[in-house]
Amino acid sequence: MNLQGIEVKVHDMSLRDGMHPKRHQITVEQMKSIAGGLDAAGVPLIEVTHGDGLGGASVNYGFAAASDEDYLRAVIPLLKHAKVSALLLPGIGTVDHLKMAAECGIHTIRVATHCTEADVSEQHIALGRKMGLDTVGFLMMAHMAEPAKLLEQARLMESYGANCIYVTDSAGYMLPDDVSARIGLLRGKLKPETELGFHGHHNLSMGVSNSLAAVEAGARRIDCACGGMGAGAGNTPLEVFIAVCNRMGIRTGVDLFKVSDVAEDLVTPILDFPVRIDRNSLTLGYAGVYSSFLLFARRAEAKYGVPAREILLELGRRKMVGGQEDMIEDTAITMARQRGLAPAGAA
Amino acid sequence: MKKIRCAIIGPGNIGTDLLYKLRRSAVLEPVWMVGVDPASEGLARAREMGLKATDQGVDGLLPHVKADGVQIAFDATSAYVHAENSRKLNALGVMMIDLTPAAIGPYCVPPINLKAHAGKREMNVNMVTCGGQATIPMVYAVSRVQKVKYAEIVATVASKSVGPGTRKNIDEFTRTTAGAVAQIGGAEQGKAIIVINPAEPPLIMRDTVHCLTAEPPRAREIEASVKDMLAQVQQYVPGYTLVNGPVFDGNRVTSFLQVEGLGDFLPKYAGNLDIMTAAATRTAEMFAEEILNGRLAPAAA
Numbered sequence: 303m304n305l306q307g308i309e310v311k312v313h314d315m316s317l318r319d320g321m322h323p324k325r326h327q328i329t330v331e332q333m334k335s336i337a338g339g340l341d342a343a344g345v346p347l348i349e350v351t352h353g354d355g356l357g358g359a360s361v362n363y364g365f366a367a368a369s370d371e372d373y374l375r376a377v378i379p380l381l382k383h384a385k386v387s388a389l390l391l392p393g394i395g396t397v398d399h400l401k402m403a404a405e406c407g408i409h410t411i412r413v414a415t416h417c418t419e420a421d422v423s424e425q426h427i428a429l430g431r432k433m434g435l436d437t438v439g440f441l442m443m444a445h446m447a448e449p450a451k452l453l454e455q456a457r458l459m460e461s462y463g464a465n466c467i468y469v470t471d472s473a474g475y476m477l478p479d480d481v482s483a484r485i486g487l488l489r490g491k492l493k494p495e496t497e498l499g500f501h502g503h504h505n506l507s508m509g510v511s512n513s514l515a516a517v518e519a520g521a522r523r524i525d526c527a528c529g530g531m532g533a534g535a536g537n538t539p540l541e542v543f544i545a546v547c548n549r550m551g552i553r554t555g556v557d558l559f560k561v562s563d564v565a566e567d568l569v570t571p572i573l574d575f576p577v578r579i580d581r582n583s584l585t586l587g588y589a590g591v592y593s594s595f596l597l598f599a600r601r602a603e604a605k606y607g608v609p610a611r612e613i614l615l616e617l618g619r620r621k622m623v624g625g626q627e628d629m630i631e632d633t634a635i636t637m638a639r640q641r642g643l644a645p646a647g648a649a
Numbered sequence: 650m651k652k653i654r655c656a657i658i659g660p661g662n663i664g665t666d667l668l669y670k671l672r673r674s675a676v677l678e679p680v681w682m683v684g685v686d687p688a689s690e691g692l693a694r695a696r697e698m699g700l701k702a703t704d705q706g707v708d709g710l711l712p713h714v715k716a717d718g719v720q721i722a723f724d725a726t727s728a729y730v731h732a733e734n735s736r737k738l739n740a741l742g743v744m745m746i747d748l749t750p751a752a753i754g755p756y757c758v759p760p761i762n763l764k765a766h767a768g769k770r771e772m773n774v775n776m777v778t779c780g781g782q783a784t785i786p787m788v789y790a791v792s793r794v795q796k797v798k799y800a801e802i803v804a805t806v807a808s809k810s811v812g813p814g815t816r817k818n819i820d821e822f823t824r825t826t827a828g829a830v831a832q833i834g835g836a837e838q839g840k841a842i843i844v845i846n847p848a849e850p851p852l853i854m855r856d857t858v859h860c861l862t863a864e865p866p867r868a869r870e871i872e873a874s875v876k877d878m879l880a881q882v883q884q885y886v887p888g889y890t891l892v893n894g895p896v897f898d899g900n901r902v903t904s905f906l907q908v909e910g911l912g913d914f915l916p917k918y919a920g921n922l923d924i925m926t927a928a929a930t931r932t933a934e935m936f937a938e939e940i941l942n943g944r945l946a947p948a949a950a
Contacts, residue, residue, distance in 0.1 A: 360840055361801045361859040361901060393843040396820040418847045419808060421816045446847075621848035628803045628857035632905040635893040 303518055306551035311523045313347040313499070314340050314540060316569060317377075318389055320531030321353035322594050323577045326366035330376045336568045337377045340528060341384040343560035345540070347410060347523075349387045350377050353533070353594065354625075355414065356388055356403055357395030362627050363594075370399070374406035385409035389440070392422045394625065397429050404433050412468070413459075414440035416623045417447040420455035424462045431463030438499065439464035442624050445475040445590055449487040456488050466497035466523060471512065472594075472624055474503030474534055474587040478515035489520030499523030502538045504530065505587025507579060509538030510546055517552065528561060529569030534593030535583035541565050582610045589618035598627050602634035607643040653937035654718045656681035656710055656743070658734055659725035660691025660702075662812070662915055663748060667723055667926040668695060669913035674930060676937040680717055683710050707734045714741045720940060721933050724749055727814055728821070735773050744936060745773040746929050750821045752777070756829045758785045759931045760881040766932075767939045774932060777829045778822050779921035780804030780843060780856065782928045783889075787858040787904050788834030790878035791895075794870045796863040800836030802826065803859075805844040807851035810919035819843065836860065854908040854920035855892075862900045871895055871902055885931040886924050887911070 317333050337348055350373050352358035352366045359365045366373075370388070378386050387410035388403040400411060411430040413423045423439060430437035439459025444452055456467045469484045481500060488498055500516030502509040502525065513524045526540035541562040547554050582600065586593050591614050599610035599617075613634050622629055638644075655671060657664045660682050671679040682695030687704040696702045701717070703709030713719070722738050723746045724731050731751035738745055747754060754773030757766055758781065766774050776782065784802035791797055804826075815822060823841045830839030846852055875895050882889045888909030896903045910916070910923025917923075939945035 360842065361799075361861065361903075362803050362842060362857070392819050393823065393845065396823055398820075416845065416847065419816075419845045421813070422819045422845065424817055425820060620852075621846070623844065623846050623848075625842065625844040626803075626805055626846070628859075628903075628905070629805070629855065631896065631903070632855075632857070632893050635896070635905075 303514065303550070305514070305517055307553065308517060309522070309553045310517055310547065311346055312540065312543065312554050312556060313349065313387065313523055313525045314345050315349055315525050315527040315537045316529060316531040316540070318349035318351050318353060319533055319537050320527050321366065322533035322597065323531065324572070324574060325597065326353055326364045328367060328572065330368050330372055332572055333373055333377055334380055336528065336564060337384070338380055339564035339568050340561070341381045343564060344556045345384055345561065346555065347385050347387055348377070348381070349389060349412070350374055351388045355391045355395050356399035371402055371406060374403060374408065378407045387412055389414055390426055391415070391625065392426055397426060400426055400429060404435060408435065410436040410438060412438040412440045413464070414442050414470070417441040417444045417452055417455060420458040423459060427459060427462035427464050431465070436466070437464050438466040438468060440468045440470055440501070442470045442472045443592065444469045444471060444484060445473060445480060449483045452484050453487050453491055456492060460492055460496050464496070466499055467492065468499040468501055468523070469516070470501040471503055472592050473590045474505030474508070474593055475590040476512055477508060478511050481512045481515040482519045485516050485519035485521050497522055499525065501525035503532060503587070503593045504535040504538060505579065505583050505593065510543050513538050513543055514546070529565035530577055531569060532577065532593070534586045534596050535579040536577040582614065585611045585614045589615050591618045592622065592624045594624070595627065595630055598630040602630050606634040606638040608634050608637045608641065613637065650675065651941060652676055652678035653720050653940055654678050654680045655933065656683060656719045656722045657725065658683040658707060658722060660684040660689050660695060661725065663725040663922055663926060664723070665691050665694060666914040666922060667725060667929060668698065668700070670926055670930045672698070674934060676934050676941060677721070677930070681710055681713065681719060683707060707737055711737060711741065714738070714743060719743055721746065721936060723929055723933070739772050746932055747773060747775040748925055748929055750778060750825050751775065752825060756833050757932050758782060758829070758833050759885065759928050759935070760786050760878060761789050761833055763932055763935050767935045767945065770945055776925055776929050776932070777833070778826045779806070779925050780822065780841060781826045781829045782924045783854065783856040783906060783908050783921065784858045785829055785834045786878050786882050787875060787906065788830055788836055788860060790874045791860040791862065791871055791902050792835030794874050795867055797836040797860045798863045799838045799840070799861040800830050800834055801840040801842070801859045802830055803842045803844065803857040804921070805846055805852070805855045806921045807854070807918050808845050808847035809851050810854070810915070810921055811845055851916070851918040853918045856906040856908060858904045858906065860902045862902060865900060866897050866902050868897050875904060885927045886920070888917070888920060889924070
């Protein structure tokens with residue numbers, strides 16, 4: 303694979319996708335210190351919001367330590383070079399959240415839908431573009447759509463005004479050929495000026511290899527998370543990806559040692575548990591289940607006595623999509639009843 | 650027995666499903682179907698069923714309102730044209746049931762406030778949203794027992810059951826539903842989330858209702874209240890079931906619901922659409938009973 307000289311923009315996820323393993327409890331001060339470190343290391347774009355995007359604060363997904371607005375207002379003015387992005391899932395967040403984030407000074411808005419439901423993003427993408435933001439269409443759980451279907455959906459987002467389209471491997475299920483097939487087709491068929499990006503999860507340890515396959519097929523934005531933060535077994539680990547890019551001559555502009563210091567000195571100390579591949583996060587990647595479901599399944603295991611792995615497999619069989627966190631407790635209760643188990647603490 | 654005559658505006662999926670339900674009613678008789686497209690299958694179907702039909706929009710209906718004795722109209726078009734439709738028909742004394750998100754009239758969730766609306770002789774009531782009809786009764790079931798500081802609903806619907814109008818303006822769903830969760834459900838604050846799932850075969854509508862109570866939840870009373878509310882909704886949506894819960898976890902009270910439709914015109918998985926047409930029919934029946942009993946006489950404004 304010769305990727306020598308290609309310029310890639312890495313996009314850090316530790317302060318958004320990384321909110322999942324922290325149950326959205328990263329403090330404003332921690333966000334400021336990590337974002338400052340990433341900025342000094344030359345990371346060009348940093349995502350900051352609740353793990354489920356703007357407006358994600360809820361019983362269903364968890365309330366964050368601070369509001370999206372507090373995080374954005376604290377981080378954005380601090381950065382010398384890096385820009386800030388925000389994620390928005392239509393159905394959870396609304397254009398009101400988008401307007402708030404734009405007032406806070408975000409540079410990029412990423413509008414995320416399930417990979418077959420792009421047409422719910424029209425009003426948000428159109429508004430983002432109208433406000434002059436770098437506007438990204440983010441097709442989640444992209445393994446669930448064949449390349450041709452994904453292209454059809456990407457074209458919708460492009461037609462609403464997205465200047466960049468992401469293939470998002472929310473379950474960490476894809477193998478490099480799956481990535482190449484999707485990015486390759488999009489690169490061949492979308493407008494040449496439409497950028498492409500790839501967002502990976504490390505559940506099958508494929509984060510770096512899948513990102514390289516994406517670059518080879520034409521992606522020029524790659525999502526990574528410092529310190530391997532992120533839902534499931536984390537996103538593509540930023541410092542590892544930078545090291546590989548350096549070896550291969552891919553230009554990222556990020557300082558490897560500085561960014562690995564941020565990972566070691568600022569990110570690792572705030573983790574509640576090591577974000578890594580274990581039997582449950584492996585199951586996410588193996589069965590194609592939304593990575594954010596991990597902690598919910600663990601909690602359901604503790605409360606209802608059904609192993610998290612079995613809950614996750616059942617959610618995969620029932621073809622649950624991102625956002626259906628409510629169905630984890632529901633599924634666990636149903637499985638526990640079928641097995642004759644009483645919930646912990648029940649009379 | 651005398652029946653109250655009705656018109657349906659919008660011969661699409663919702664309007665046609667509504668037609669099936671009205672034809673079974675003991676007190677309602679659908680007589681007009683109103684559309685804008687001469688080639689509409691829905692208009693043709695309504696004609697086959699013996700209704701009069703016009704492709705000239707509401708203006709095509711207005712000259713016949715008096716002669717045909719139309720007293721109730723259902724609007725299953727879009728928020729953009731509803732206000733105008735309502736104004737024209739209200740002026741002729743026709744009471745309007747709004748299935749669009751326009752919400753110019755008060756929200757109506759039958760087991761909670763239908764009686765109050767009928768008593769107040771409202772000329773326009775709004776049916777909120779599908780997610781609202783499916784969940785607000787269960788918010789109310791908790792809030793009538795004790796104070797609910799925050800209620801949040803998650804509606805998951807099959808991709809095939811979500812039309813282009815809803816998709817184009819999905820924020821309208823979240824905003825309207827959240828507002829009604831608070832206002833009609835009785836929570837201090839409301840939030841609504843909608844998830845669209847494309848699985849095949851399509852999944853039956855699921856709804857999760859989370860309430861955070863101000864004081865520790867009184868489990869027995871809430872369970873009884875939820876059970877009672879379930880029975881009330883089942884009177885007009887037999888496929889409305891409590892799959893799990895209510896779960897009590899600290900101050901969180903969560904009910905996991907499923908809404909299976911009757912499968913009239915729409916498939917059974919589209920419980921989200923069925924609960925709208927069923928609630929609208931239930932609402933019209935209550936108004937019709939009031940009219941037939943002489944307690945309510947719609948008159949020109």
